[in-house]
Amino acid sequence: IDSLKSDGIMAISISENFLLKSSLEILRKYLTLQKNYIDAIIRIPSEINRSGSEVVIVFKKNRNVSEVLFADMSADYEVQRSDLAFPGTFRKKIILDDRTIGKMVNVYLNRLTLPKFSNLISISEIVENNYNLSVSRYVDTFEGEFISLDELVAEKQDIESNINDYL
Numbered sequence: 527i528d529s530l531k532s533d534g535i536m537a538i539s540i541s542e543n544f545l546l547k548s549s550l551e552i553l554r555k556y557l558t559l560q561k562n563y564i565d566a567i568i569r570i571p572s573e574i575n576r577s578g579s580e581v582v583i584v585f586k587k588n589r590n591v592s593e594v595l596f597a598d599m600s601a602d603y604e605v606q607r608s609d610l611a612f613p614g615t616f617r618k619k620i621i622l623d624d625r626t627i628g629k630m631v632n633v634y635l636n637r638l639t640l641p642k643f644s645n646l647i648s649i650s651e652i653v654e655n656n657y658n659l660s661v662s663r664y665v666d667t668f669e670g671e672f673i674s675l676d677e678l679v680a681e682k683q684d685i686e687s688n689i690n691d692y693l
Contacts (some may be wrong), residue, residue, distance in 0.1 A: 527585050529561055535586045536566070542569065542579035545659040554657040558594065558649055563587065565597040566634055569624075569661040571603050580660060585633070594652065595637055596664040597644040599630060642667050 530536055545567070555679060565586035572579065604623040604684050622630075633644045647664045657665060 527561075527587065530585075530587050532588055535584065537582050539580055539582050542581050542660070545581065551657050554659055557585075557658070558657060560654055562589050562592070562649065564594050564659070565589060566597065567659055567661055568597045568630065568634075569600050569665075571600050571605075572618075591637075593637070593646040594649070594659075595634060595644060595646055596661050597625075597633055598661050598665040598667055601667055602626075602629075602643055613649045634649065634665070670690065674690045 527536065545554075549682050563585045564583060566582075566584040568584070570580055570582055601623075602628040605619060605626075607625045619661055620683045629643075632638065633640060639645050643665065652659065
């Protein structure tokens with residue numbers, strides 16, 4: 527990052543574990559609060575990456591915003607076969623299609639919040655969450671329906687009552 531020009535941008539692909547390991551909290555603090563270098567964190571589809579969950583972290587020097595863009599491409603993407611082989615980078619010559627790349631570029635450049643895809647999070651909220659930079663913490667991609675624990679307990683009690691009445 528230090529070798530970037532004053533308006534430089536750099537993107538790296540890294541294991542999502544970087545965002546979770548407690549031993550790296552000092553580094554996350556430094557990059558977010560002290561230097562404000564992290565511009566975006568994008569979870570990439572597992573079909574595209576090398577192994578395990580990966581994210582692309584976009585670093586930007588001299589940012590004038592106090593939000594980080596989080597995006598989760600792991601569910602909303604299309605792929606195509608590439609004529610080019612990128613050894614060690616892409617499996618099965620699979621790359622993202624133009625629609626997916628266009629959507630991500632639009633979200634990044636315009637700092638858009640899209641349901642189940644992206645969210646802008648303030649540095650202060652990241653601090654409140656102990657510098658947790660996990661995409662799933664800030665982008666809700668849950669597709670099921672929520673179950674009320676109170677309703678579940680009442681249903682269990684009703685079933686147990688019916689069983690006792692039957693016996």
